[in-house]
Amino acid sequence: MKKSFVLLIALILIITACSNKETVENKTIKILYSSYADFKRDYGSVFDQQFSTTNIEVIEYKSVMGEGIWDAMKYVPSGGRDWDIKKYIEIIKTENPDILFFPSEAFTELQNGGLLKELNMFFTEEDFTAGINENLLTILNEVGGGGIYAFPQSMTAQALFYNKDVFKKYGIPEPSDRMTWRELLLLTQRFSGNSDLKGLYTPYYDYADLLIEMGKADKRKWYDASRQEIHFGTESWKSLITDEVTAYSSGAMDGNGGIPIDLFSQGKVAMILETPYFMKQIQSLNTELKWGVVTEPVGTEILDVSTTITYPIMSGISTNSQDYAASSEIWKQLNNRRTSELRSNSSLDKFTTSIRQLKPGTEQDVFYLLNPSVNTLMERTSLSMELKQKTDRIINDGIQNAIVNPDSLNSIIDKMQEDLTHVVFRTEQK
Template sequence: MRKPLLNLRTMLAAGLLPALLTACTMPAGGGKAGGDAEWRPMDKEENVELKVAYFDQQSFLTLYGNLFRTKYPNVEFEVVPLSSVYGAPDPVEAMRELIEREQPDVLLLSEEQYGAFASEGLLYDLGPAIERDRFDLDNMHPGVIELLKGRGNGSLYGLAPESNSMVLYYNKDLFDRHGVPHPTDRMTWEELLALAEQFPSAGEGFERSYGLFQSGAGRTAFDLIRSIGEAKGLLVADADNARMTIAGEEWRSVFASVADRYRSGAVSMPPEPKPDGAAAPPNMMVVSPETMNFASGLSAMALDSAMGLGLLGAGGGFAVSSNDGTRPGAFDWDLVTVPVDASQPDATGGMTLPNVFAVNANSQHTAAAWELVKYINGEEAASMNAPNSPMLSSRPAFKREVEGKRLDAFYALAPNPTLLHQRLPSSFDKAFALAADREIRRIVRGEIGVDEALAALEAEGQTLLEQALGGE
């Protein structure tokens, strides 16, 4: 049965008020470098039709377009919907084809698409425009800017009004009932796994309890292992030299440690993934019994993003009910930063940028396009949209407030520097995660040892890597 997709951005984008914008400057003609043409301010009286690649027209106009037109009433919008992109086997290639076919002026991109298109010269360098307009980056989350620059080879080819960071949610009632000390910010992954073992695992199916629960929505059994390894500075593969690096002793230790916790039931193992499952758009949440375990009060801890607040009835006005009708979050809960490694205590690999706005390098309306991108990422849009968004505002001054909860944990860590310049093809990442998931399950079932599994993954991964790199 198909799981329901709840489009939170469309559902929650309501009650917005008109906003006034600050005028800015931008080169009159298109180009990849934002300072190569004659600069002039955008003319309010000029009739411009901007083509915008976005989820759908209604949500764009509600969130941004109608408000933007209170300042520039002569700007009209044509929205190119992205439904075909997120349903595609390769969203990067599908978006590339959409850009070539439709030539939108303003692009809504995933982080992966942004990194790929920045390196291909498809995006306008916003750096000179940001400097000339003195656009406020200082009050944006430094980690967001760092991540954008990392994906853009040191330059800003886009801006992201929101981010999504992983944190550790925990059930305070369960911790107190079992006399277990509460989790803390920047505790290590090893400390997390030790905490998970202090809770009994009981029940069956979706009603089973765990020390640490992992949502089954799009996750694999490899995700936790990869998070722990990358926190240590380990990489699955070296793309520059087309070489797998998964079979080292440090990776072996991580595989063995997590597999032991899967086997004991201290940590939940996500349901077996479907190889042909299409990714949901980043503004959608999959709600099913397997995602509601922690919110229903069954497990002690859960790794989740800001969207987990919604499952607890505390995020952007969105709430769901568990199977028995009880209200999620009816227990006392809180959150801390995602665990770290002692070697990088301020770094996380759990920060992502679901929505990056960029200007097409071939746009004939760069002045208006930049003005729109600037508005979307400015203070006025943040003040109106942040309270109702399922994600985190990139401007911490406008972060959501949930009484008594430590939401600063979402902003406490910086991007993992080891991962900033890693450019593994998405086709490899997906295929290897499925292969690793298969081998981990074999380890847990006792069909194969860790060394044998890693040797198999090294060989299979090398083939997948060479195929992916050869296809670029």
């Protein structure tokens, strides 16, 4: 009798366990992501370990919203068009996903449309906020109008790497954190006169990209669409153009390119503006190379702000989620410290790094010293890819011409003004 009772209890426990397992396994959470393949690449290992009993349905948006590419440190839509945010919103309304991933430029429309739940509750938990800079939370609150509605998947970042042996050999002071662009270009020119050595290499910037980036650091816009004006003729922009042309004319900078890690490790460039991936490359060399790293250059007035830090992809919880409790738990797991570490260890991405400081007290701290510019953080791409290619060509040709003919700089700038006015505003009026 006692044996039968034990068997009966065991049978009930097995049936109950199976019943509970079935209930958990039948739970489905919909995640809106660029593609299923992208999701498996980015989070496959996380879900294999933590959510084996949850049915995750990935809804793809890449086919209707567009695919992204990297252009001068910024993640932008390919195909010469903007992100199709309207179609993205249509997917939300028809598919009712629980968790949303999206390019950061879509954030404003999603929030204004009431499509994102507030996430502040997660940022009161010490376990979840471990490694997150307090300034980041302040900025997310600011762009969210007093609440946090989306959280970055990762962030772009760059820093100034330098070869200590090269600086020591020529007796030149090493660069420092928060140098202005002008200070960096002046330091670069101290390496002029040596055909086998360049002072600075900017692998992700051509002439035009570098000039625009220098302007952004001082909050200067190179054109005004409302007034249909190009600003390169102003004294402030002429000064920036002169600084760039002078640096290239000195021979201390070269736009011909090359493999960054080879040039740097072989002592052919003294300094290089590079990304977190470059740090991984240096650390994997296992050589006697002596190197240092400081923050990227900043503006002349705002010394704690980076204009290159952006949040390419963000995520949030849909206000139409059918299971908010389960969605919250999964969203939290997708964004916690453990997941950040797993993704960081497996990531081969050249441009981005974890939102969290995973290894404080190391060289990686340099990517977290500056704050992103709130004004440019969520801005939409100002020019289409096609138009940007046209304007870049005019600016690149103009600066190249000025490098060869520095005495003609003013007339070259006037010609750039004329050509850009014609291309930008004639195209916009079509």
